[in-house]
Amino acid sequence: MIRRIALYGIGPLAALAVGVTAVGYALPQDHVASREVVVPAAPAAVFAVVADVGRYPEWREGVTTEIVSTDPLTWRETSGGDVVTFKVEEKRAPELLRVRIADPDLPFGGSWTYELAPAPSGTRLRITEHGEVYNPIFRFMSRFVFGHTATIDGFIAALEKRLHPS
Secondary structure: OHHHHHHHHHHHHHHHHHHHHHHHHHOOOEEEEEEEEEEOOOHHHHHHHHHOHHHHHHHOOOEEEEEEEEOOEEEEEEEOOEEEEEEEEEEEOOOEEEEEEOOOOOOEEEEEEEEEEEEOOEEEEEEEEEEEEOOHHHHHHHHHHHOOOHHHHHHHHHHHHHHOOO
16 A cells, blocks of 8 residues: 555655756757847936846845955845856946856856847847856756746846836
């Protein structure tokens, strides 16, 4: 009886784990995800908010930051229990900001590029993530559970709320 319960209970879970891992290995390690939005504010104002990482906790719920270095700007961001170190690779106000994950020990990595351009009703903001997910199980989860644009979508929603609180 116990063997039958184990077979019917554990067997499907083991098969699911093997399937998730196999699909994860089949997925590419690298991905590109991008979102674009028009924000009703001037490019300089949008850039000032995006580039001021020390003030992220004021408008990004559940995020804390700690500046590690100012040249180049490097900071540690804590969100959802994860601690990630970021480093600015390129900064051209008010049109471009590129940051990279600067922690080689994480199961993921990559860069985020913020491109800003004037638009008739404010600023066209494009955020592009060039992501790398090394662990095949995380790769599966990133692709099929969370979605590659989930973090970008959350950032944009918080930014819009910050610039135009209701």
